Amino acid sequence: MEKHDIIIVGGGASGVYLSLLLKDYGKDVLLLEAKDRILKKLLTTGNGRCNITNENVMNEIEDRYTCSNKRYTFSPLYTYPLEETLGYFSSLGLHLKTLDDHKMYPLSLQASSVVDTLRLSLEEKGVPVHLQSKVKNIRKDPGIFTLTTDEREYQCKTLVISTGGMSAPNTGSDGSIFKLLKAFKHTIITPMPALVQLNLDAPYLRALSGVKMDGKATLYTGQEILRVEEGELLFTDYGISGPPILQVSRFVHPNLFGGKPLYLRLNFFPEMTEDELKDLVLNQMALLSHRTCQDALRSLLPGKLIPVLLKESGIQRPSTLVSDVDPKHFLTLTKLLQNWEFQIMGTQSFNSAQGTYGGVDTREVKETLESTIVPGLYFTGEVLDVLGACGGYNLQWAWSTAGTVMKALTHQL
Known part of the structure; x- marks a missing residue:
């Protein structure tokens, strides 16, 4: 003893x-x-x-x-x-x-x-x-x-x-x-x-895995905003990671544990107003109307992100010429770029957590x-x-x- x-x-x-x-x-x-x-x-x-x-x-x-x-x-x-x-x-x-x-x-x-x-x-x-x-x-x-x-x-x-x-x-x-x-x-x-990656409900995560882009992440439930953080976002085959995600993750489990549905809203252009981004996208498409939708967006977005966002905007084939697309789809795209929403299903395990x-x-x-x-x-x-x-x-x-x-x-x- x-x-x-x-x-x-x-x-x-x-x-x-x-x-x-x-x-x-x-x-x-x-x-x-x-x-x-x-x-x-x-x-x-x-x-x-x-x-x-x-x-x-x-x-x-x-x-x-x-x-x-x-x-x-x-x-x-x-x-x-x-x-x-x-x-x-x-x-x-x-x-x-x-x-x-x-x-x-x-x-x-x-x-x-x-x-x-x-x-x-x-x-x-x-x-x-x-x-x-x-x-x-x-x-x-x-x-x-x-x-x-x-x-x-x-x-x-x-x-x-x-x-x-x-x-x-x-x-x-x-x-x-x-x-x-x-x-x-x-x-x-x-x-x-906590301080951990998030699991998202989306069918195209595997296609996005590895995509990095700066942006703003907003965690919310119903009309209540729980946390907003900015920085580099990283898509994974299970969901999303990156410094802003680790920060907002502090508020995920207490709310999921209480039975509240949780959502993540991504804004890839937080420094721009809605009208400024709309003008940018529509002007880009007018300037490059002879290109495919995929190619017209290459200077704005990571390559792997483009086809997913196009499909979410109602443009099923990224190889479609810009001139053949109804402009309403580009307006939908503009909204997605600042308001892309995902339901949060949970987080990664303690093995991946920092807190x-x-x-x-x-x-x-x-x-x-x-x-x-x-x-x-x-x-x-x-x-x-x-x-x-x-x-x-x-x-x-x-x-x-x-x-x-x-x-x-x-x-x-």
Whole structure:
């Protein structure tokens, strides 16, 4: 039986960060990791560059974070804000730079730099890390937790759950901890994939697979617009991907789960008014009336997209000469270019997701991130029912929740 004052379960971003902070205060802390190495998911973030936070995070909290508890204030982001995060990274010798959309990265633009900095800091500060130590059971007795893994048992006075959500389960965040937390009577908001590609209902997706085009994506149900994002769109054989799609996907499952039909509206020319686009298309067709419809549109649209849009506009044969087509079909085409609608059938799985909607209900967690049900039990990171947008927001949530627990356990709150 190994005993420590504090045990942190989960060697991801928030767990590692918290263990370093606590060790700086001389705390007796042990880090348990189920996999054969720590920070596996962090190594893949930001396409391997590690989008470590966002410079604008403090100005966008309400817009960039979601929670099923609509009254949740995201207080950890204020308790341990961006400035403290940047200061601590600097103290570890990790310096950042800001790129597009206020995203912050290590100067090397390599996720391995962040992972190595944190790993070496653990070693230098003497934080004990037990790998391949998946927690199978947790028992609570007065003033003490007993944790069981395949190899041994541990005891601690304070237990911190930092196991993440359920996205990218191959990195270790498989959601198995939720079963153990339910045994403590904690409510778990059903975890669902987020920051993920969408499955669409359309017969021609295979023909569109691989097509890329900038545009605006609008997620809506009935007359209610849920989210609007712009950027590069990518069609796939199951639906659609791209940065705007990952962003709007945060709002898909909560609405599908509630039984609402969801739709996606695409606008390939958001910078133009309806009349401007109509003039462009009709003038193009008048100028190139001697060409086929397919060829007349080649300078405006990706080649694989043209025949699908023509058929949707009522022009069944792309090889038809422009001069042989009723102009009303080109008006239909113009409308489609700014209002192409699809029904959303769901998303890709957790294997493809970058985030998780759902987790430990924040109604059962204090502002210190201690459980209201089990004294001495704390939570950090994505195990909580909080989801950030793409762009460094989820990692800042990891750093801020870790910092909040550190302050709670060092009597700074």
